[in-house]
Amino acid sequence: MSMSSPVLEFELPQALQLSPYRTFSRDEWAKLRDGVHLTLSEADLVRLSGLIEKISQEEVTDIYLPVAKLVNYYVRAAQLLHGATTRFFNHGDAKMPFIIGVAGSVAVGKSTSARVLRELLVRWPNHPRVDLVPTDGFLWPNAELERRGIMHKKGFPESFDQARLLQFVADVKAGKARVEAPVYSHFSYDILPGEKIVVDRPDILIIEGLNVLQPAKLPKHGDAVPFVSDLLDFSIYIDAEPAVIEKWYVTRFLRLYRTAFRDKDAYFYRYSKLTQEQAIAQALKLWRTINLVNLKKNILPTRKRANLILSKGDSHRVETVALRKL
Template identity: 30%
Template sequence: MVQQLTDAILRKYKKNWEKFFVVTLTGSVSVGKSTISKQLAQSLERSFPGLTVSIMSVDSFIYPNRVLQERGIFNQKGFPESYDLQALSTKITDLRAGQDQIEIPLYRQEINDIDASQTVIVKRPKILIVEGVTALRLKNADYAIYIDADEKDIYQWFLKRTLAFIRENRQIPGSFYYTLSKKPVTEIMSLIQKTWIQTNLKNLKTYIEPQKSKTDAIIHKKQNHEIDRITFQK
C-alpha cells in the first residue's frame, strides 16, 4: 500500500518539476511514523530514478529538558509549545530558498533529550519528509499524511516500546531509562500508564488528531502494525 501513497505523491511532485517538495507525516506517539517515513523514502527513490529523499524528525526541534523544566512544561513534552516550531520553519525555508544543507540539533531517544554535544547535517534533497507529532504545524507543506490506528492498539505499541527502551538501557547509567529500570515492575507499569493518559493521549486528542481532516492522505494501521487502508482526501 505504500506504493499507492508513493504514486500519489509523485503525481503532485511532477506538477512542479524539480521544485523542492516537502511531505509532512504525523500521528500519535508510537504509531510508527519513523518506520513509515523510511518505507516511503525508499519507495519514492525506487520509483523515480535520480530522486533524492531525506527524512527529518521534528524531535530535533524539541526544547531541551532543562528549558522545559524551567518553563514548567516538562509534563507537556510533545505538545506544540514544547517545540521550537519557528526554528523548524526557518530551516525548511532555508532549504526551499536553495541552501545546500542545514545543521540541526540531535535528539537521542536513549537520553530522552537533545544532545548538546552533537548536531546533524541535512543535505538538500529533492523531497524532504518531515515526521513527528507536530509536523503538520509546518506551513506550506506540499503533501500531508496522517497515520491512524485504534487508541487501544497505540497504547499497546507505546507500552511495548517503552518497556523495550527500559530493557535495552538497564545497564547504561547515563540513560534516561536507567533509573526507571530499577523501580518495581508495578511502579513502572503505573508510570507508563500515567504518561500515556496525562501526556500522550491528551496530546493526541487535543493537538494531533484534530489535524487529520487537513491532510492529503490518512494511513490506517491494524493491530499488528500492518496498513489495512489508505484514504486519499485530496
C-alpha cells in the same frame, strides 16, 4: 417589546453528507501499485522496522508502493509547475524541494512509515536525493523546558522551537545549500549539543513529527502567520484507535525497560529498577497523563488536514487508506 431572532439550524441530509476523502480498503489500495515492481531485501526490512513494528514485504508492496507511486506523480507535477513558473518570470530559480510531512501519535509508527517511504522514493530516477528529518530535534533542550515549567508537556506544540523549525523548512524550501537541523537523542532524552543533520538541496524532504500538521492561529489583524504545515506539498497522517496506540506504547516501554533503560547513562535508567508490574503502571501513567492528552488536544485534530490517512489495525497492519480529493 423586543423580539429575539429565531435560531436557524441547518443540517445536511444524510444523502448529502460529503467527505473530502475517498476511502479505500486494503485490497483496493494495493491494486493501485499496478506497474510498479520494487522490492526491499530482508536486510532492508530489518533495518527499516521499528522497535515493536516489523515491516513485512506485504506491507511494503500493498501499502507503501502505492503511496510512493502517488507521491511520485505529485513530485513530477510540482516540478513541472515550478519549471513553468520559472519560465514565466524569465529567470532561473534554485531547485525547489518537494516537502512531505508525516504526522501521528507517539508510538503509532510514523517514524517507521517515514523510513520506508524514503527508501522507496529514493529509488525513483527523477528524485534520487531524499532526506528525512525528525522534528524531535527542534524540541527545546531540557534545561529550557525546565526553565519554562513545561517539562511535563514535552511533545506538546509549546515544547518545540517553532520559529527555528519554520526557518529550517523555509530555508530548505527556498533551495538553500547545507541547511542544518539539530539532533535529538531518545537515549539521553535531550538535544545533542553540537550534533547536526545537514540537508543539502534534496529533491524531496520528509519531515516526521507529532505536530507537523498543526495550523497557525489566525490573527485578528488578518496578516499572514506562516507555519510549518503551510510549506508542505503533501502530508500523511498515521492513524489508529487511542486504545490500540496505548497498548503499543506500553509494549514499547517494556521493551526499552528490558534493554536501553538498563544502561546507567540512560535518562530513564531509574525505571529499570521497577518490577514489571510497576513498569506497566508507569507506562500507563505517562501515556494517559501526557501522550494521550497531547493526542486528543493537539495531534488528532490535525488528522483531517492530511492529504493521506493510513489507518492501522491492532497488528500495525494498515487496514484502510483515505486520500483527500483534489
